[in-house]
Each structure stands twice: as C-alpha cells, then as structure tokens.
Amino acid sequence: MSGPQTFIARAGAALDDPQLQSALARARSGFVDKRASAIAAEPDFDLMRDQAREVRQRSLSNLAACLEEFEQQVTAAGGQVHWAESTEDLRRIVIDICLRAGAQTVTKGKSMVGEEAALNQALEQAGLTPWETDLGEYIIQLAHEPPSHIVAPALHKTRSQIADLFRNAHALGERDLGEVSALVDEARAVIRERFLSADVGITGANLLIAETGTAALVTNEGNGDLTARLPRTHIVTTSFDRVVPGWEDASKILRVLSRSATGQPITAYTSFFSGPRAQGEQDGPENFHVVLLDNHRTDLLASEFREMLHCIRCGACMNHCPVYQNVGGHAYDSVYPGPMGAVLSPLLRGYSQDDELPNASSFCGRCEEVCPVRIPLPGLMRKLRERETLEKKSSWLSRRLLAAFAVVARKPVLYRHLTSAGTRLLGAVGRRRGVLRTVPLASGWTRYRDLPAPQGASFQQRWAREEGTKAGDKHNA
Amino acid sequence: MPDNLSSTRDRIMARIRAATAEAPNREFAAVLASRPPAENLLAPVDDPVNEFLKRARSNGCELIDLPDLPELPVSVASRLPGIETLAADERLGYLDWSAFRLTDNTSEAATGLVLADAGIAETGTLVFTNRTVASSLLFLVDHLAVLLLLSRLQRRQEDTCRAIDRDASAVHLVSGPSRTADVEQTIQIGAHGPRRLLVFVLDDRASPVSFVQ
Numbered sequence: 001m002s003g004p005q006t007f008i009a010r011a012g013a014a015l016d017d018p019q020l021q022s023a024l025a026r027a028r029s030g031f032v033d034k035r036a037s038a039i040a041a042e043p044d045f046d047l048m049r050d051q052a053r054e055v056r057q058r059s060l061s062n063l064a065a066c067l068e069e070f071e072q073q074v075t076a077a078g079g080q081v082h083w084a085e086s087t088e089d090l091r092r093i094v095i096d097i098c099l100r101a102g103a104q105t106v107t108k109g110k111s112m113v114g115e116e117a118a119l120n121q122a123l124e125q126a127g128l129t130p131w132e133t134d135l136g137e138y139i140i141q142l143a144h145e146p147p148s149h150i151v152a153p154a155l156h157k158t159r160s161q162i163a164d165l166f167r168n169a170h171a172l173g174e175r176d177l178g179e180v181s182a183l184v185d186e187a188r189a190v191i192r193e194r195f196l197s198a199d200v201g202i203t204g205a206n207l208l209i210a211e212t213g214t215a216a217l218v219t220n221e222g223n224g225d226l227t228a229r230l231p232r233t234h235i236v237t238t239s240f241d242r243v244v245p246g247w248e249d250a251s252k253i254l255r256v257l258s259r260s261a262t263g264q265p266i267t268a269y270t271s272f273f274s275g276p277r278a279q280g281e282q283d284g285p286e287n288f289h290v291v292l293l294d295n296h297r298t299d300l301l302a303s304e305f306r307e308m309l310h311c312i313r314c315g316a317c318m319n320h321c322p323v324y325q326n327v328g329g330h331a332y333d334s335v336y337p338g339p340m341g342a343v344l345s346p347l348l349r350g351y352s353q354d355d356e357l358p359n360a361s362s363f364c365g366r367c368e369e370v371c372p373v374r375i376p377l378p379g380l381m382r383k384l385r386e387r388e389t390l391e392k393k394s395s396w397l398s399r400r401l402l403a404a405f406a407v408v409a410r411k412p413v414l415y416r417h418l419t420s421a422g423t424r425l426l427g428a429v430g431r432r433r434g435v436l437r438t439v440p441l442a443s444g445w446t447r448y449r450d451l452p453a454p455q456g457a458s459f460q461q462r463w464a465r466e467e468g469t470k471a472g473d474k475h476n477a
Numbered sequence: 478m479p480d481n482l483s484s485t486r487d488r489i490m491a492r493i494r495a496a497t498a499e500a501p502n503r504e505f506a507a508v509l510a511s512r513p514p515a516e517n518l519l520a521p522v523d524d525p526v527n528e529f530l531k532r533a534r535s536n537g538c539e540l541i542d543l544p545d546l547p548e549l550p551v552s553v554a555s556r557l558p559g560i561e562t563l564a565a566d567e568r569l570g571y572l573d574w575s576a577f578r579l580t581d582n583t584s585e586a587a588t589g590l591v592l593a594d595a596g597i598a599e600t601g602t603l604v605f606t607n608r609t610v611a612s613s614l615l616f617l618v619d620h621l622a623v624l625l626l627l628s629r630l631q632r633r634q635e636d637t638c639r640a641i642d643r644d645a646s647a648v649h650l651v652s653g654p655s656r657t658a659d660v661e662q663t664i665q666i667g668a669h670g671p672r673r674l675l676v677f678v679l680d681d682r683a684s685p686v687s688f689v690q
C-alpha cells in the first residue's frame with residue numbers, strides 16, 4: 001500500500017479523515033452493542049467459550065493426525081488437497097487450477113487467506129477476471145483498497161462513497177442510490193449475473209472438519225454458497241490451522257463465532273462442503289480443491305505464540321479496541337488489523353515496519369476480555385515487544401510507546417481511560433532500562449495536559465507526523 | 478533434498494510434527510475419542526418446539542402453522558399472493574399444485590419450495606443436504622418456502638450432525654433470509670439469496686407422513 005510508512009503517520013491521517021471517522025463511529029456502536037446483547041441473552045456464553053478454546057487447543061495439539069485424516073477424506077470424496085508453503089505457492093497453485101480448468105472468470109467469496117496472498121492481483125496478472133461477491137469485498141475491489149476489517153472489509157466506507165463507486169462502475173443512468181436498500185439491490189443485480197457465468201469459484205473456510213474432509217463456511221449474504229456451488233470448479237483457499245477433528249467440535253466454534261462477530265446466535269448461512277458433486281446429488285461443482293497455506297504458521301505453532309493460532313477470525317478484538325476504533329484498519333497496513341493483527345502480522349510477514357504494531361495498543365485488555373477463545377492478546381503483544389527489544393531494536397521501544405500515546409492522547413475520553421495503564425507501562429520500561437529515555441514524551445505529555453481540550457491539528461499530531469517522517473526514512477534506507 | 482522431505486506437504490507435516498511433540502503420532506480415532514462430552518454441560522433445550530419458533534422468528538423467518546400436509550399448496554398461495562411459478566422439491570410434487578406452474582429451472586423461479594431434512598431448536602435453523610435439495614434452489618430464489626416436520630426437529634447442532642446425511646457434498650444450515658450489513662452497518666435483507674424465508678411447520682409427531690420420492 002502506498003501512503004505514509006508508519007503506523008503513527010497513518011493513524012494521524014486517519015484521525016484527520018472526517019469520512020473515516022464517521023464510518024468508524026457507526027461501526028463502533030454497531031458491533032459492540034450487537035455483541036453485548038447477544039451475550040446477555042446467552043447465560044452459558046462463558047461455558048461456550050471454554051468449549052471453543054478446548055477445541056482449538058486439542059485441534060492444534062493433534063494437528064498432524066487431523067490434517068492427514070482431512071486430506072484422506074477430501075481425496076476419498078474425489079477432491080484434492082494442495083499444500084502451499086508461501087503465499088507465492090498459493091497464488092501459483094490457484095492460478096494453475098484456474099488455467100487447467102480453462103477458466104476466464106472467477107467468482108470469489110471472502111477469504112482472509114486470499115487477501116493475505118493478494119490473490120486478486122495475481123489472478124488479474126494471469127489474465128483471469130476475479131469478481132468479488134461479498135458486498136464488502138466487492139466495494140473495496142471497486143475502490144482498489146485492501147480490507148479494513150476481517151469481518152466487514154468495507155467498514156471504512158460511507159454510504160455516499162459506496163454510491164460514488166457504483167456510479168463509476170455500473171451503468172446506472174439516473175437511478176438514485178441514496179438508500180442502503182438501493183445499493184444492496186444494485187450489487188445483487190450485477191453480481192447475480194456473475195454467479196451464473198463464472199468458471200471457477202474461490203471461497204475461504206471458517207473451519208475444516210477432518211472426519212469428513214469438509215470445509216465450513218459462515219456467511220450472511222449467501223454469496224459464499226453461490227460461489228461454491230454454481231461454477232464447475234470450487235477452490236477453497238485457507239490455512240491448515242483451521243482444521244478441527246469432528247462435526248461436534250465444529251459446533252463448539254460456530255456457537256461462539258457469530259455471537260462474537262456480529263452478535264447473531266448464528267449467521268443466515270452455515271454451509272459444509274465435502275468434495276465435488278457426487279452421484280445422485282442435485283448439483284454442485286465437478287472439481288473440488290482445498291489449498292492449505294503455511295506462510296510461517298508452522299513457526300508460530302512451534303513458538304510461544306501458538307495461542308495466536310487459536311484465533312477464529314471473529315473480529316471482536318478489533319471492534320472493542322480503542323486504538324482500532326479511532327484509527328480504523330488501514331493504519332495497520334495489513335489485512336489483519338487490530339489486536340489480532342498486531343500479533344499476527346509481525347509473525348507472518350516479519351516486515352521491519354511491523355515491529356511497531358505490537359505497540360499500537362493501549363494495553364487496556366478489552367481484546368482479551370472479548371476474545372471468544374480467550375487469546376491473551378496483550379500478553380502476546382508484550383512478548384513480541386520483548387522479543388523485539390532483545391533483538392536489538394530497544395532504542396525504538398520508548399519512542400513507539402510514546403507514539404502510541406500520541407494517537408490516543410487526542411481523544412480525551414480515551415486518554416483518561418488509558419493513562420493509568422500507560423503510566424504503569426512506562427514505569428516498567430524505565431525500570432528495566434535504567435533511565436527513562438523519553439524526554440520528548442514528558443514534554444509532549446505536559447503540554448497536552450496544559451491544553452483545555454484537543455482542537456483541530458494538535459501538537460501531538462504534528463509531532464507524530466514528524467516522528468513518522470523520521471521513521472519512514474529508516475525503512476526507505 | 479532428501480527424499481523424505483521432497484514435497485512441500487511432507488516438509489510442512491514434518492514441521493507440524495516437530496512442533497506438536499506433545500501428541501506424537503497419535504491416531505485420528507484417538508483424537509476424536511478424546512473429546513470431552515461438553516455439550517452436556519450447556520443448559521438443556523427443554524422445549525425444543527418453542528425454542529425453535531422463538532429463534533426462527535428472531536432470525537427473520539415467517540412462521541406458518543400447517544394443520545395438515547394437503548393444505549400446503551393453499552397455505553403457500555395465501556402467503557405468497559401473485560406467485561405463479563414454483564421450483565418445488567420433487568418429494569412434494571404429488572400434492573395438488575394446480576394453482577401454480579412448476580419449474581425445474583431454479584434461476585427463473587421466483588419461489589422455491591423445499592422440505593427440510595432437519596431443524597435445530599437451539600438456533601431456529603433449517604438443515605438441507607444436496608442429496609435431497611439442489612443448493613442453487615436454496616440460494617437463487619427470491620422467496621424460499623420451507624416445510625419443516627416437527628418429528629425432524631433436533632435440540633442442538635451436535636444432535637443434528639448425527640441425524641443428517643453429512644457425507645453429502647453440501648450441507649446447508651439456513652437460519653433466516655439472506656442479509657448484509659456491509660453498508661454502514663445497516664442490516665439489509667435480501668443480499669444475494671432469498672429476501673423472504675417462510676417456514677410451514679407441520680406437527681407430524683402423532684401421525685407420521687410419508688413422501689413419494
């Protein structure tokens with residue numbers, strides 16, 4: 001992605017973007033309130049979380065046995081499992097399958113692994129036409145932007161921005177797109193034709209079930225099912241850590257997934273795909289492929305960060321994160337934003353600029369509180385930061401911390417909320433390093449506190465930009 | 478490169494094995510068997526019929542109490558006035574559909590009519606497999622009318638996966654009409670799939686019905 005090179009600079013730009021701020025404000029209440037009422041209606045929710053966590057633990061501890069069974073079952077059903085060590089492998093495998101199928105057009109359901117591998121660009125370069133079918137993914141495809149949320153990829157877009165994108169891309173005439181219903185109907189009509197004509201359908205998978213070689217897909221729109229079932233070839237792009245042993249284990253995950261993600265006890269559609277259309281069945285694809293991505297997940301499995309693989313991609317941690325709520329997903333410059341992304345992105349990609357992500361946190365602990373599988377996200381972020389410190393970049397530590405505070409300090413409520421945690425943290429840093437080498441912080445903080453209220457472009461923001469420029473230089477070098 | 482590490486698959490599997498030394502070479506059957514009987518700890522679904530009705534309604538389903546099977550065509554007609562073309566589940570074809578034009582072509586049919594393989598009380602969910610119903614019928618129609626027999630109602634998802642044909646290449650759990658919240662978090666019904674989901678509920682527990690296949 002082009003644009004500012006550091007989290008701090010991007011965050012600063014996000015805070016100054018009124019359209020983004022209005023989109024984020026809406027999302028904040030949407031996701032948080034819906035989850036809260038779904039959970040209030042479910043007295044057993046904590047038990048459900050324990051069960052889901054147990055499934056994730058047991059699945060990962062027995063990964064080899066589960067994957068072998070999964071592969072055997074897919075093969076027995078007439079499908080094929082492919083293994084991709086890198087995102088490059090995944091792109092090559094998918095394009096190969098498409099070309100061998102003589103495909104020109106590809107419908108796509110939402111797949112975070114597809115996003116991780118930047119699959120659309122690769123398909124286009126190979127001469128194929130990828131059509132996103134999830135409404136949010138379709139919107140960001142039109143905007144040529146990456147997703148800003150793992151559940152709601154176009155969360156950062158307002159209604160009028162979406163209407164403009166449609167007006168550019170579709171022959172609309174004078175039609176009015178002022179209402180949400182008009183936008184949804186417009187997309188429905190355009191995408192319907194694509195479902196019916198695509199040669200290949202590519203979806204992700206929320207879960208893989210070993211005992212029957214099944215890929216499970218959770219959607220509300222129904223686009224995943226139409227993508228999976230109508231074309232002659234269905235490709236599932238996912239990662240091997242999605243596997244669970246049996247159907248009953250899958251139920252445990254599904255029970256907490258949609259409650260945590262959208263506040264629904266269950267989404268409109270939960271579908272289970274096992275192999276191509278069999279004899280005597282009513283419809284379905286002739287070819288069924290599952291591509292399993294590693295991309296450093298085996299390293300995670302062997303490390304002290306294994307718990308991050310428990311993640312079921314519900315998005316609750318970002319929905320409840322005060323930093324994400326204020327700066328949105330693009331500030332993280334990764335398809336995985338928010339607290340889960342702050343841990344996952346550095347581990348999967350290891351870009352030097354990812355080192356700052358574990359510090360893009362207020363350490364308020366909300367993410368861990370809401371995570372349905374109880375991943376200790378703040379603890380993992382701390383570990384990452386410690387590792388980074390040990391690995392030489394210690395001089396960055398206090399500056400990053402300071403920078404994270406520059407972001408939140410402009411929001412008085414947030415600032416008050418976080419101050420005590422920040423003090424503790426800085427204290428800890430100071431103790432460990434002997435001296436608190438953060439004189440700029442002290443002055444920035446003091447000046448902030450002297451201001452009656454943050455208004456317009458503040459000191460912190462200008463300061464953050466300057467810091468951003470300096471940090472950017474490092475990465476350009 | 479040594480032979481035993483010759484493929485990407487083997488390399489990944491070797492790394493996984495090394496990383497999960499806590500469960501070396503465990504048989505899959507043993508893994509499945511090691512599952513704790515956890516669902517028993519969840520509060521029981523005491524009154525599955527009412528739980529189903531309550532949940533399905535809040536999922537956005539329209540519920541219709543069907544007194545007896547031959548009344549289905551009349552009941553469908555009264556709930557969907559103006560509907561002429563029906564893509565109907567062949568198991569229901571023997572009923573008197575003379576008021577409708579039946580079609581096999583899902584993409585032209587405005588309304589689909591299907592028999593659910595099962596229902597799930599816990600979430601107000603309808604279950605289908607493509608051994609009995611085409612996936613496209615469930616997703617391409619504008620209105621979906623479903624016949625649910627109460628004898629097929631299960632309490633929880635775990636009960637359901639034991640009761641259905643889960644080897645089918647597609648099993649669909651349907652819990653309400655298609656929807657999206659991708660535009661400004663506003664829930665909009667009718668994203669890509671059906672805009673309406675009507676559930677005709679028949680209590681066949683005392684007098685079982687059979688279908689002509």
Ligand code: SF4
Pocket residue numbers: 260310311312313314315316317318340367370371372373374375377
């Ligand atoms: S880390 Fe937890 S809360 Fe965040 S997306 Fe993953 S499962 Fe959900």
